[in-house]
Amino acid sequence: MAQAPSRNGKSLNGVVMEFEAVIGLETHVQLCTKTKIFCSSSTEFGAEPNQHIDPVTLGLPGSLPVLNRQVLENAIMLGLAMNCEIRRYNRFARKHYFYPDLPKGYQISQYEEPICERGHLNVPMDGAIRTIGITRIHMEEDAGKNIHDSRTHSSLIDLNRAGVALLEIVTQPDLRSPAEASAYLRTLRQIVRFLGVSDGNMEEGSLRCDANISLRPVGQVKFGTRTEIKNLNSFKFVERALEYEIARQMSLLKSGKSIVQETMLFDSATGATRSLRSKEESADYRYFPDPDLPPLVIEEAYIRSIQERMPTLPEQRSKELVDGYGLTAYDAQVLTVERMNIDFFEEVFKVCQNAKLACSWLTSELFGALNTAGLDLKRSPVSARNLGELVKLIDSEAISGKMAKTVFEEMFATGKAPGEIVAARGLKQLTNDDDIAKVVESVFANNAKQLADYVGGNDRLHAFFVGQVMKSTQGTANPKKVNDIILSLIKKRRG
Secondary structure, eight states: OOOOOOOOOOOEEEEOSSSEEEEEEEEEEEEEOOOOSSOOOOOOOOOOOOOOOOOOHHHHHTTOOOHOOOOHHHHHHHHHHTTEEEEEEEEEEEHHHHTTTTSEEEEEEESOOOSEEEEEEEETTTEEEEEEEEEEEEEEEOOOOOEEEOOOOEEEEEEEETOOOOEEEEOOSOOOOOHHHHHHHHHHHHHEEEEEEEEOOGGGSSEEEEOOOOEETTTTOOOOOOOEEEEESSSSHHHHHHHHHHHHHHOOHHHHHTOOOOOEEEEEETTTEEEEEEOOOGGTOOEEOOOOOOOOOHHHHHHHHHHOOOOOHHHHHHHHHHTTTOHHHHHHHHTTTSSSHHHHHHHHHHHHHOOHHHHHHHIIIIIHHHHTTOOOOOSSSSEEEHHHHHHHHHHHHHOOHHHHHHHHHHHHHOOOOOOHHHHTOOOBBBHHHHHHHHHHHHHHHHHHHHHHHHHHHHHGGHHHHHHHHHHTTTTOOHHHHHHHHHHHHHHHHHH
């Protein structure tokens, strides 16, 4: 496969190429509403086929759509999060096509007057920020699912998904590589989950992407002929599909052939794209305003009320973690992947007041244990308060880091508070200097030959004495104090 070009026209191996990729994404986000966009049927995932249907979903004569208010609020919220202008007057349109996944023969969408326009999204990429333009965000209904059975040579239709609320987010053609496209999608998923408007589960179809891709000579402003790759449902597949299509188009252009504008499908088994049909234009869908749905007139006060209820977004919260808590940019990135991560961290910090130690125990120990157990923070047996108490015990040197790992393991297994475990198992750390010095002197007395060699200059025996003191105290002595006291006493013996 040919190497995908970057924005500056160079491949990853440094070979200068003649073309650069121009990529735009159309992403469908399924909203977390309990009912569909224009009717009261449930949106619950996993039901038996055709259980969530009604006259509106089936397109029966006389049935009329009524907009779900939550869909409108979610659209405005996402538009504000992506720095869009909220159109004060917008309306729905009918997008006509004949296919059994929408029985009424058209999809209710928005066309000339979408709810959100002219925005942008800042995408972290290789330590820098790429600003990707957003052309529009519009509301629409999802289609049903066609299941093709090769054994019976028949097609089955499940309309449970038909009419489920979607937001379609269309970017400007600002992306220049498959990696940038993937980074954009990850940032978008992070935002919709932070806002709570969608779970963003790509494996359940809650986040799906169509990618438009063309090549043009480096330095040329005019776009090349584009193809569209439909229904990509994982970050990995987005990158693989774009890499293949870039290589395919480049091979054609370099051999003097033309690119045909068409719609493609990506075969994850072969890693290749294949033609599905010729690319449609908007005229093919015969858009016109939906006469069953009145125009939406959005008041400024309504937008402000939604804005006031929005959570702080990942970009700002990441900045607060670095500037306010003193965490590294990497730690901030890890904590802001999910809203529950940073909320949990802040609850831990309230208890222990040590941001760096709290972050370390959360991201290393707790995340690691949860991953091994196949759990997330919502089902964590270790509460934020208990983790904060554990960090507080470590920070105050009541227990050592080694003891803390033992305590944590029991906390994770039982859900008990760390203080309860420490008291029951007698794990309190020995921190008094005089008490530790007595133990050190006892160890010196029991190892006279090694002591003489150490005093005589064999510094490699230092580790031996540290180990003996820790063994004598059953690991309860503060390791740093043991180290310092041994050095001090040896220095005195050396005069």
